[in-house]
Amino acid sequence: MKKGKVIIIGAGGVGGVVAHKCAQLSDIFEEIVLASRTESKCKAIASQIKRAVRTASVDAENVPELIRFLEKEKPFMVINVALPYQDLTIMDACLATGTHYLDTANYEPRETAKFEYKWQWDYKARFKKAGLMALLGSGFDPGVTNVYTAYAAKHEFDEIHELDIIDVNGGDHGQPFATNFNPEINIREVTAPCRHWEEGSFKETPPMSVSRSYDCPESVGTYNIYRMYHEELESLTKNFPTLKKAQFWMSFSKNYLNHLEVLQNVGMTGIEPILYKGKEIVPLQFLKAVLPEPSSLGPLTQGKTCIGNIIKGVHKGKEKKIYIYNICDHQECYKEVQSQAISYTTGVPAMIGAKMMMTGEWMRPGVFNIEQMNPDPFMNDLNRYGLPWTKINL
Known part of the structure; x- marks a missing residue:
């Protein structure tokens, strides 16, 4: 795994924000690859960014294809901003290739509207045994x-x-x-x-x-x-x-x-x-x-x-x-x-969560929801990178 290399999977509005924000931190995200089933969407985003961002085509529901892609690229981690249906296939590929994982939304099966973490929580022992971290829900809500x-x-x-x-x-x-x-x-x-x-x-x-x-x-x-x-x-x-x-x-x-x-x-x-x-x-x-x-x-x-x-x-x-x-x-x-603010408020926290993992501020083997981490450095970075917060007594 290359410590400064990240793969972003997903080229919608949130994926574009994550790519832009990661590109602003070249000392941490030294190499960025933006991947999606439709590479033309990735190229359109990359063309907006002053720094070089490589693009690739990958089917996030095809585990063997994901494994080949990650084995070739050898990133430190994957930032998953694809569809929630694809969380488990990407987690499987990360386990198979020794790659850390982050997402912004929990897994949801295609056939039923069921928003639950149980499928991803079932991966805890496997990620811990592999010495890998999976950070769940690093968007805004959740996040x-x-x-x-x-x-x-x-x-x-x-x-x-x-x-x-x-x-x-x-x-x-x-x-x-x-x-x-x-x-x-x-x-x-x-x-x-x-x-x-x-x-x-x-x-x-x-x-x-x-x-x-x-x-x-x-x-x-x-x-x-x-x-x-x-x-x-x-x-x-x-x-x-x-x-x-x-x-x-x-x-x-x-x-x-x-x-x-x-x-x-x-x-x-x-x-x-x-x-x-x-x-x-x-x-x-x-x-x-x-x-x-x-x-x-x-x-x-x-x-x-x-x-x-x-x-x-x-x-x-x-x-x-x-x-x-x-x-x-x-x-x-x-x-x-x-991008509009809905994608921005999800994409910025995804970048910050990845930064926490990249720098070792948050790095523990296993599967974790974001509230299980020390909130202080994340709260500080919200102020630094575009999502300043206010606290008032009621």
Whole structure:
């Protein structure tokens, strides 16, 4: 393994941000290879970057092909920003070739909308035995929101009792209907039953059935936020056992929800194959093909995101409540890395997590969720590399 060499798998909006941000740290990421099934997408990203970034074609679902690719390149680690369906095949290839691993989203089987870590947690013993590290969920949510929680547990509370993760996108891309990241994953998340943690177990409610108005700080605006299930709740409730209640909230416009309701009613969000003119097609995959590519929204999107954690608990015998958040401007992101803020807020933490592993700041054999690491150097790097955070007492 070459210590300064990294392979980025995935050439969507997030992959572009990761490549840009890794290229800014030439003393750490000495050699960068950007790979995807469609190499032309990689080349388009590489052409935007002043520093040399090599490109390659690889099928992330083909383990033998991945193994041959990694054996040839011999990177220190893989940053996986491909589709969640491909997490396990990439982990298999990393194990076979002695390569460290990082991703931003947990594995999800194609045939069912099931956001769980159990498949990846099953790799713990194998990665530990191989002396390799796999860091899971180094995006924003999951990712930064997990680190916010770990930071609060370390510095602000003796016990954390309640957690509300609130993800607001105050951006406007002007399109009738589009998703800000992979449409297939986005719509599967939104249409899945909601689960939140309360008094020792997950409680299930119908999708998008609980909502409230939320006033963001720093004049970002007031938005309707909806409670939904998000994967970081699974690991956070496991790693912070004092949590009595944990919820995830995301903002959606009335326009988005109206379009989504129609698409659901006519069957376009289905994930079961249907027969059309003698061929099987998955409706949601067809919908993805006709919707705007998320990476194309960068130059169009105006406004800001506001993502953070409201955390309640006890410190020195007294109840306490804090809010840790980041505000990110879509147009500022586009000026820096040719991408809107949704991809930026995921791609920057992926680079920082990889930096933590590259420098040895975080390097332990096994499979870890990001909140299991020391949060302090990561929090410092958020301020250094484009995602400054604010903490206020409530």
